[in-house]
Amino acid sequence: MAFFIETLIGGLMAGMLYSLVALGFVLIFKASGVFNFAQGALVLFAALAMARFAEWLPAWFGIESLALANVLAFLITIAIMFVAALLIERLVLRYLVNQEGATLLMATLGIAYFLEGFGQTVFGSDIYKIDVGMPKDPVLILENVFEGGILINKEDFIAAVIAATLVTLLTLFFQKTATGRALRAVADDHQAAQSIGIPLNRIWVIVWCVAGVVALVAGIIWGSKLGVQFSLATVALRALPVVILGGLTSVPGAIIGGLIIGVGEKLSEVYLGPSIGGGIEIWFAYVLALVFLLFRPQGLFGEKIIDRV
Amino acid sequence: MKLSKLAIAAAMAATLSAPIHAAEQFFPVLVYRTGAYAPNGSQWANGYVDYLKLVNAKGGINGVKIAYEECEFGYATDRGVECYERLKNKHGGATVFQPLSTGVTFALTDKAPIDKIPLITAGYGRSESQNGAVFTWNFPLLGTYWVAADVLVQHVAKKEGGFDKLKGKKIALVYHDSPYGKEPIALLEERAKMHGFQLMLLPVAHPGVEQKATWLQIRQQRPDYVFLWGWGVMNSTALKEAQATGYPREKMYGVWWAGAEPDVKDVGEGAKGYNALALQHGAEPNAKVVKDILTLVYDKGQGTGPREEVGNVLYMRGLISAMLGVEGVRRAQERFGKGKVMTGEQVRWGLENLDLDQKKLDALGFAGVMRPVRTSCLDHMGSSWVRIHTWNGTKWEFTSDWYQADEKVIRPMVMLASAKYAEEKKITPRTPEQCKE
Numbered sequence: 212m213a214f215f216i217e218t219l220i221g222g223l224m225a226g227m228l229y230s231l232v233a234l235g236f237v238l239i240f241k242a243s244g245v246f247n248f249a250q251g252a253l254v255l256f257a258a259l260a261m262a263r264f265a266e267w268l269p270a271w272f273g274i275e276s277l278a279l280a281n282v283l284a285f286l287i288t289i290a291i292m293f294v295a296a297l298l299i300e301r302l303v304l305r306y307l308v309n310q311e312g313a314t315l316l317m318a319t320l321g322i323a324y325f326l327e328g329f330g331q332t333v334f335g336s337d338i339y340k341i342d343v344g345m346p347k348d349p350v351l352i353l354e355n356v357f358e359g360g361i362l363i364n365k366e367d368f369i370a371a372v373i374a375a376t377l378v379t380l381l382t383l384f385f386q387k388t389a390t391g392r393a394l395r396a397v398a399d400d401h402q403a404a405q406s407i408g409i410p411l412n413r414i415w416v417i418v419w420c421v422a423g424v425v426a427l428v429a430g431i432i433w434g435s436k437l438g439v440q441f442s443l444a445t446v447a448l449r450a451l452p453v454v455i456l457g458g459l460t461s462v463p464g465a466i467i468g469g470l471i472i473g474v475g476e477k478l479s480e481v482y483l484g485p486s487i488g489g490g491i492e493i494w495f496a497y498v499l500a501l502v503f504l505l506f507r508p509q510g511l512f513g514e515k516i517i518d519r520v
Numbered sequence: 521m522k523l524s525k526l527a528i529a530a531a532m533a534a535t536l537s538a539p540i541h542a543a544e545q546f547f548p549v550l551v552y553r554t555g556a557y558a559p560n561g562s563q564w565a566n567g568y569v570d571y572l573k574l575v576n577a578k579g580g581i582n583g584v585k586i587a588y589e590e591c592e593f594g595y596a597t598d599r600g601v602e603c604y605e606r607l608k609n610k611h612g613g614a615t616v617f618q619p620l621s622t623g624v625t626f627a628l629t630d631k632a633p634i635d636k637i638p639l640i641t642a643g644y645g646r647s648e649s650q651n652g653a654v655f656t657w658n659f660p661l662l663g664t665y666w667v668a669a670d671v672l673v674q675h676v677a678k679k680e681g682g683f684d685k686l687k688g689k690k691i692a693l694v695y696h697d698s699p700y701g702k703e704p705i706a707l708l709e710e711r712a713k714m715h716g717f718q719l720m721l722l723p724v725a726h727p728g729v730e731q732k733a734t735w736l737q738i739r740q741q742r743p744d745y746v747f748l749w750g751w752g753v754m755n756s757t758a759l760k761e762a763q764a765t766g767y768p769r770e771k772m773y774g775v776w777w778a779g780a781e782p783d784v785k786d787v788g789e790g791a792k793g794y795n796a797l798a799l800q801h802g803a804e805p806n807a808k809v810v811k812d813i814l815t816l817v818y819d820k821g822q823g824t825g826p827r828e829e830v831g832n833v834l835y836m837r838g839l840i841s842a843m844l845g846v847e848g849v850r851r852a853q854e855r856f857g858k859g860k861v862m863t864g865e866q867v868r869w870g871l872e873n874l875d876l877d878q879k880k881l882d883a884l885g886f887a888g889v890m891r892p893v894r895t896s897c898l899d900h901m902g903s904s905w906v907r908i909h910t911w912n913g914t915k916w917e918f919t920s921d922w923y924q925a926d927e928k929v930i931r932p933m934v935m936l937a938s939a940k941y942a943e944e945k946k947i948t949p950r951t952p953e954q955c956k957e
Contacts, residue, residue: 214740221732328554336558338756338786347790349766362739364764436760438786442556442727442753449730480733490697490723492733 213357218481219474220363226473227371228432230378232450233457233465235425238381240459242394242418243304244401245315251447252326253423255439256295258430259330260288262339262439281343285427292423295326300416308411309401327444336441341434345369370432377428381421382462394418398460449493452500458510468500468511475499544587545580545849545861547572547842548607548614550624555594556727557752559782560834564620565590566825567838570813571846573824577816581849583859587611593624595752600624601631608635615867616640616845620838622700625658630945632657637864638848638871642841643668643776643799647703648937652872652900653949655938659871659900661844661893666933667904667925668775668797669704669747673711674923675773675908676745687716692738694731694758695749697723704749704775710933728754735761748774748796755783759791769794773908780833784911792913798833800890801840802909802916805831809839809885833916840890847876847884872897891922897955 232250239247264284274280303318346365354360385391397404397414405411426447433443450469457468476492476499484491503511549568552561572586580586589610591603600619608614617632618640619625625645632639633656640659641649647666649658676691677683693708695701705721712719720743722734728750735758738746746767748758755778762769770793774783779796781803804810810831818827829835845867852862852870862870874895881890893902908920942949 214736217739218733218736221736225730225732331554331558336554336562338559338753338782340786347760347763349764362765366764437729437753438756440556440559440753441554442729445556445727446729477733477736481737484733485737488723489721490725492730493725 213353213359213361216357217361218477220361221367222474222477223470224364224367224371224473225477226470227374227378228429228469229450229453229473230466230469231374231425231432232429232447233453233469234378234381234462235422235429235447236450236454237457237459237462237465238385238394238425239418239422240454241385241398241462243315243415244312244398245304245319246312246459247422248316248319249323249326250422250426250450251444252323252330253292253295253426254430254433254447255441255444256326256330257288257292257423257427258341258434258439258443259334259339260291261285261427261431262341262434263334264288265341266339277342277344285431288427289424292427293420296416296419296423299419300412304415305412323444327441331441339434339439341431341439343431343435345435366436370436373428373432377425378462378466381425384421385462390414390417449496452496454510455497455500456503456511458512461510461512464510464512472496472499543861544585544611545615546611546613547586547588547845548603548610548617549588549590550600550603550607550617550619550621551590551592552595552620553592555596557595560752560777560780561595561620562825563780563782563829563832563834564838564841566823566829567835567840568618568842569824569838570817570830570835571809571839571842573817573822574809574813575846577820581846582853584849584853584861586846593621595621597621597623597627601627604628604631608637612861613637613864615849615862615864616871618642618841618845620644620841622646622703623698626699629655629658635864636868638868640841640845640848640871642844643837644700647707648934648941650899650901651934651938651949652896652898653938653951654942654947655900656950657868659844659895659902661871661874661895661900661902662799662840662890663776663904663906663925664901665700665703665749665775666707666930667901667906669707670711670925670929671797671904671906671923672747672773672775673708673715674926675920677715683715689717689745690720690741690743691717692720692722692741692743692746693749694722694724694734694738694746696728696751696754697725700751700777701749704747706933706937707930708747710929714929724750724754724758727752729757731757731761735765735767738762738767739765744771746772748772748778750774750778750783752782756786756791759784759787759794763787763790773797776837776906779909779916780837781829781916782834789913791911793910795908795910795919796916798907798909798916798918799837800903800905800907801833801836802907802918803831803833804836804889807831807836807885807889808887809843809889810836812885813839836889840886843884843886844871844874844893847874851875871895872900874902897950898952 235250264287268280349362351360393409453468453472457464476496479495480492551565593599593603616638642661645660647664649655774796776797776799784791848871852866856866876893891905895902904925906923909916910919
């Protein structure tokens with residue numbers, strides 16, 4: 212029983228991180244109708260910038276405090292992500308207003324490849340460290356209830372709390388602010404939104420900036436856990452089954468979907484893996500998402516679109 | 521501004537392939553300087569290319585200069601094969617291929633006999649390709665994964681007080697779910713049958729960043745030892761998960777591809793006590809060959825990678841791999857003509873007649889780095905000396921004596937597997953008489 216609970220908790224904590232990245236996909240899709248394939252590359256790019264500036268700033272300016280170096284690196288990276296958002300809008304998206312969804316998807320694929328290559332060229336392709344003081348050692352709880360107790364990874368726990376906080380803030384931003392409502396209006400219909408005076412270009416810059424911040428937070432959490440290196444771009448794509456499951460337009464869907472996928476893949480690996488060869492959690496997440504789609508093609512909380520013929 | 525390693529590599533792209541002139545020996549270089557495995561692959565590639573530059577700086581192989589050209593394949597088997605096809609006929613024909621990928625090695629094993637180009641797979645590739653009677657073009661020099669797995673079992677048996685003490689013990693193999701990671705399974709299953717230990721197989725999907733479920737199983741099953749067969753980010757992730765689940769790093773043993781600086785430096789103190797096999801050498805910053813490279817290559821502004829990485833574990837692995845190829849050519853020249861460019865077939869003869877004794881190795885600058893290698897037509901491995909080194913939190917230190925694989929265990933497996941391969945591919949194995957030709 213203790214082992215099952217440990218696996219469940221591990222899955223929930225991993226799921227919270229998937230939710231965070233999935234939110235990056237959902238945000239951009241809600242605001243612009245673009246399926247942003249570059250979200251993984253944004254995570255890698257942001258984490259690389261954060262890690263390298265945290266390393267370079269002390270060397271350049273003799274900063275001794277790790278915390279100060281991290282804060283400065285964080286601020287510089289935020290600025291870089293904002294500039295990147297601006298450039299993406301100016302150089303790519305501006306010319307694709309009202310184009311087919313597939314065209315926009317291909318454009319984000321191009322952005323992904325560019326960011327991956329450019330990031331590694333500027334910041335390097337080695338493994339870099341982000342040290343934000345996350346505890347690495349585990350803690351045991353409920354030792355008097357279960358033999359051997361239940362092991363909680365403190366780093367995962369803190370990461371899950373940070374992710375949950377950010378998810379809550381973004382949900383409030385979307386539901387309760389004027390900008391959030393404008394973002395949703397743009398997502399519904401570009402032309403209609405423009406006709407009532409919503410500045411489409413500014414909205415796109417804002418949403419890519421927000422996606423950049425989400426990517427940075429995800430990059431810091433994952434970079435701290437795994438080290439900052441190329442695989443972060445692929446880790447972020449683990450959120451794909453989450454958006455399939457949760458629905459591309461739903462913030463709660465991204466959250467619940469993330470938790471279901473996180474728990475599902477861990478339980479499948481631990482309990483099904485040994486009987487069918489192991490190493491199944493990555494593809495099992497997609498199987499789980501596809502099974503859901505059989506019953507709810509729009510995803511758990513996605514909007515059911517009915518087109519009149 | 522301090523340029524990153526990749527930026528330097530990009531800036532030097534124009535110089536990555538040496539100018540090709542007539543009568544140069546062409547060494548194609550398959551590399552992965554980008555992608556998930558770049559932190560490890562680029563150090564190996566830097567060592568490989570730097571050694572070729574060193575040979576040229578010293579006048580070439582008996583006067584024959586080396587030409588080389590890199591092809592980036594990102595550790596993807598299909599792209600690796602594409603690189604092979606692109607380079608095999610360039611500049612008068614490739615001398616030897618060293619793909620640094622077991623997946624690519626599997627794919628090229630069928631192609632090498634047709635194109636007549638030897639494959640050196642020092643410390644990787646197909647374990648049964650040690651048998652030169654069947655695998656006439658493969659050279660898994662210095663050791664195979666069966667050697668690695670065998671030495672690990674020998675080492676833990678020694679720690680427990682003998683092979684009989686392994687009965688009832690539990691050993692987990694955490695492996696990269698690829699041809700590379702699966703290679704040691706056959707040997708470990710054989711040893712498990714012999715000594716009565718239980719083998720837990722725990723595959724990890726590429727690239728190896730998701731291991732939570734794997735380590736939860738380890739926490740539940742509490743194996744006595746964990747053998748780690750990872751590559752790239754999978755290794756550091758495994759160590760971090762071991763720390764997060766409280767599994768003692770002292771009980772963890774990595775293969776020689778899981779025992780270099782990129783695997784542990786990000787984990788630092790968390791990896792303290794972790795052990796890995798050393799394919800003879802470790803980090804060798806004080807070796808004479810390293811000093812030669814610093815003087816004759818780096819001091820002249822021709823170094824391939826960052827100066828501070830020269831002498832690292834994987835850098836040395838690449839450097840030794842290049843040296844083995846160069847010595848194959850040198851040996852071939854002894855028979856087919858000094859100062860001439862050798863064909864793939866001639867180099868194959870050189871590689872299966874290698875005799876690098878300690879005196880020759882010392883003269884090449886490898887004193888204290890490696891032990892003698894002697895191949896034959898039927899034995900394409902040449903030696904199987906292995907040591908263990910342990911991460912002390914800041915650097916790798918040797919912590920064991922030398923081991924050699926137990927031929928009584930490995931030989932029958934090699935013969936069986938290579939006979940099966942020969943039957944499948946309708947190959948008639950060479951006889952000792954044919955070897956004399």
